[in-house]
Amino acid sequence: MELAHKVAVITGAGSGTGRASSLKLANHGAKVVLVDFNQETGNETLKRVQEQGGEGIFVQADVSKNEDVQNYVNQAMEVYGRIDIFFNNAGIIQKFAPFTKVEEAEYDRIMSVNVKGVFLGLQYVLKVMEKQGSGSIINTASTAGVRPEHSVAVYSASKHAVIGLTKGAALEYANKGIRINGICPGGVQTALTASVADQFEKDGYVPEEISNMRMGRYAEPNELAEMVTFLASDKASYMTGSIVVVDGGLTL
Template sequence: MGQQVVIITGAGNGIGRETAKLLATQDKALVLVDFDEKSGQDTLHAVKEHQQQAIFVHADVSKSQDVKKYVEAAKEAFGRIDAFINNAGVLSPPSLLADLEEETFDNVISVNLKGTFLGLKYVLKEMEQQQSGVIVNTSSSAGIQGQPYLGGYAASKHGVIGLTRTAAIEYGPSGIRVNAICPGGVMTNMTKGLTSSPEENGPLRRLADASEIANVIAFLISEEASYVNGAVVPIDGGLTS
């Protein structure tokens, strides 16, 4: 196989940006997707220091027309899609379930769960035609266990694991691997608003750096992980052990 073509959603910040920066040093052709135009362009500028084969696509992952747009942009620019980092997500303000606003719940489900579904729906069609590909969905430690005050978020991330396991079974025979990562607390813009994190009292007594998550993603899309399919990989310092 030649140069690997990789789509990364949520590429503007945090795990998405660090993954893009790492993969740029590994000669991957990159399709960077984000809802925030400025942060997405900032990532594009950062990766072009190492990799000129990169484009940015402004998209809302919860809208099917936008998902189709980034899939078509990848095909138009590079001709194929070898790997898909289905990473975009949002975190709702902490709230007890009974106090969680319906609109807030709908937004978290729309981006985190429906956005993951739509990405799978349209990227899997392309990979099935190729009879090859690898997908990494970003779930969370909150997809493995309950997360007090983040009920909508936990529900969305549990759903991502269900989609991952189903896709792995359905599309494994087509040469497509689908796995999920479950980061714990990561030092990103998304988690800045949280006053505390359970990871600070976990076995490693700290949050992760986004680059530590990116390293696992890079492994999962590599040939070294060729027999890893349907896996749910905690990257939480032992929090959910």
């Protein structure tokens, strides 16, 4: 198969785009190292990978903690001896709130996972890939990293930072056999997006502007997984530093 003998590490593998991409990569022949904070959902993804005939392991991790990131990279190396693909995907969304009502703890929470988690993942995986002289990394940003969304300024800032990390790292490693690209989803049908309406009701706050889903729907996780698989593969061999918007026209 297309990704046979490749080893892929996926963070945020327990649900949504992370789970769909894990299944897709495994279906194309990759051995998968599934990383998630939630042990139950991570193991459920592993079970689904195995049910479709794939091979993988699950490693529980908080991507904002240096030792946890180092551990999932070490586990991948101990079991499989290399990392060919890294889907640096784990992220969380901000609670919708007016700018001046965002608590410092919420700022720290968002930046810790969405920026520090991506940064740490890049640092440890790049050390492995540089020794190999090859690899493909896909970071999950967001359309909020291209243009801000109302009432989630900190989340928007975190995803702008992911784009900056993606391009900066891509520039450094372009001549070392390592490709680093980013994807910008514009709303994906996951448990996270499904909870937004409940949050509005619970908090009693609704943003003045709501994103216009121009196709009339959110993306299915599998639609993002197709792009991840493409960027992971040799079909995208001349792409690095690219920020691919997959948003159904949201940012038009």
